[in-house]
Amino acid sequence: MRVLEDDMFPSTPGKLPVLRRHLVQVLRRLLGRAALGAPDPRVRCSLALRKRGDGVVGIDNFNSYYDPSLKKARRSLLASHGVFVIEGDINDGRLLAKLFDVVPFTHVLHLAAQAGVRYAMENPASYVHSNIAGLVTLLEACKDADPQPAIVWASSSSVYGLNDKVPFTESDRTDQPASLYAATKKAGEEITHTYNHIYGLSITGLRFFTVYGPWGRPDMAYFSFTRNILQGKPITVYSGKNRVDLARDFTYIDDIVKGCLGSLDTAGKSTGTGGKKRGPAPYRIFNLGNTSPVTVPNLVSILEKHLRVKAKKNVVEMPGNGDVPFTHANISLARQQLGYKPTTNLDVGLKKFVKWYLSYYGYTRGSKNL
Numbered sequence: 001m002r003v004l005e006d007d008m009f010p011s012t013p014g015k016l017p018v019l020r021r022h023l024v025q026v027l028r029r030l031l032g033r034a035a036l037g038a039p040d041p042r043v044r045c046s047l048a049l050r051k052r053g054d055g056v057v058g059i060d061n062f063n064s065y066y067d068p069s070l071k072k073a074r075r076s077l078l079a080s081h082g083v084f085v086i087e088g089d090i091n092d093g094r095l096l097a098k099l100f101d102v103v104p105f106t107h108v109l110h111l112a113a114q115a116g117v118r119y120a121m122e123n124p125a126s127y128v129h130s131n132i133a134g135l136v137t138l139l140e141a142c143k144d145a146d147p148q149p150a151i152v153w154a155s156s157s158s159v160y161g162l163n164d165k166v167p168f169t170e171s172d173r174t175d176q177p178a179s180l181y182a183a184t185k186k187a188g189e190e191i192t193h194t195y196n197h198i199y200g201l202s203i204t205g206l207r208f209f210t211v212y213g214p215w216g217r218p219d220m221a222y223f224s225f226t227r228n229i230l231q232g233k234p235i236t237v238y239s240g241k242n243r244v245d246l247a248r249d250f251t252y253i254d255d256i257v258k259g260c261l262g263s264l265d266t267a268g269k270s271t272g273t274g275g276k277k278r279g280p281a282p283y284r285i286f287n288l289g290n291t292s293p294v295t296v297p298n299l300v301s302i303l304e305k306h307l308r309v310k311a312k313k314n315v316v317e318m319p320g321n322g323d324v325p326f327t328h329a330n331i332s333l334a335r336q337q338l339g340y341k342p343t344t345n346l347d348v349g350l351k352k353f354v355k356w357y358l359s360y361y362g363y364t365r366g367s368k369n370l
């Protein structure tokens with residue numbers, strides 16, 4: 001959806017075209033309180049914010065890291081609930097500046113990124129483009145905006161890297177990343193700290209732990225395993241050294257959404273104007289996990305149960321591709337300060353995912369395709 005074209009936004013106020021005035025009116029009407037983000041934490045956060053009356057505008061470049069038709073379907077869903085998603089890149093500083101010029105965003109929920117741990121070995125530049133350069137461009141736009149928005153953004157559990165002290169606590173060391181993805185998220189934490197320190201931007205970084213659920217990411221294990229199991233294809237299950245099972249603190253999307261909304265609601269204001277800091281602003285980092293790790297073979301068993309199909313498994317030793325053996329979040333800080341309390345276990349969450357998957361991809365139980 002190309003809602004915002006360059007020529008709609010001339011910098012000379014005297015030349016303000018009717019289209020721009022119209023857009024301002026529409027956006028202002030929609031946006032009592034606005035959050036700029038990309039759509040799956042994205043879709044669910046946007047819908048939850050709309051439901052309670054907040055205005056939301058999204059931006060996404062709809063890149064082809066995975067099937068863009070899924071991204072476009074999410075956009076249609078959002079549009080039907082009054083959420084605009086602009087097609088654009090967060091590296092486009094002019095677009096961002098014009099957007100901030102039109103809309104007095106109070107909050108930015110920044111979820112756009114090159115995600116995926118293992119793909120970083122195939123396409124390292126995409127991580128630098130979105131997670132470093134794109135982040136800086138976005139922060140520049142936020143710093144120059146009037147009013148300056150408060151920023152809540154997605155870091156990652158991967159910043160704990162080779163840390164083996166469990167559960168992972170925010171104060172643990174994060175200087176041993178195991179993948180370039182993790183390194184870019186860690187860099188994001190340092191970069192956002194700088195913008196907080198120099199320009200007074202209110203910053204909240206959320207370390208998500210392996211998020212799953214309906215409308216999720218096709219490259220992730222729970223999603224690609226489901227696809228392969230249904231198509232009768234084998235799945236590759238990584239194991240640690242000496243065949244020790246890998247484990248993840250899988251976290252259901254609705255719990256993550258509650259953590260994001262809790263962060264937006266408690267973010268505190270940015271304090272800068274005109275690119276200058278006028279006082280101290282909050283800088284916070286929280287784990288958003290489930291606090292109950294499950295092994296990958298267990299994940300597969302739960303999927304088999306809900307799909308009612310047996311998986312063909314190849315177990316291979318973790319090939320040194322950026323994976324870490326386990327993750328486990330300590331969520332005490334988020335519980336205290338955000339009221340964050342995850343309530344969905346992997347069994348219940350995967351049941352909901354499977355229901356969505358079968359419906360979205362047109363499977364019917366009892367028919368030839370299942």
Ligand SMILES: NC(=O)c1ccc[n+]([C@@H]2O[C@H](COP(=O)([O-])OP(=O)(O)OC[C@H]3O[C@@H](n4cnc5c(N)ncnc54)[C@H](O)[C@@H]3O)[C@@H](O)[C@H]2O)c1
Nearest residue numbers: 040060061062063089090111112113130154156208210211
């Ligand atoms: N899903 C997880 O398990 C998980 C865990 C930890 C952190 N995160 C983080 O949460 C956020 C959301 O993750 P997700 O799983 O929904 O991933 P996702 O890939 O589905 O969403 C990211 C979106 O950002 C868009 N995007 C990428 N680069 C962009 C750019 N330069 N400009 C504009 N749009 C761009 C993509 O098109 C995509 O739609 C990401 O920041 C990710 O790193 C996710």
Ligand SMILES: O=C(O)[C@H]1O[C@H](OP(=O)(O)OP(=O)(O)OC[C@H]2O[C@@H](n3ccc(=O)[nH]c3=O)[C@H](O)[C@@H]2O)[C@H](O)[C@@H](O)[C@H]1O
Nearest residue numbers: 115116117156157158208209210220221236237238246323
């Ligand atoms: O919390 C995060 O910070 C990260 O979460 C997610 O990474 P991961 O925890 O690696 O999720 P995911 O790929 O689903 O693999 C899950 C498990 O299945 C194993 N796995 C994976 C693929 C496969 O073919 N076989 C396999 O055994 C694999 O070894 C692992 O043990 C996000 O993708 C990432 O963007 C990042 O943000």
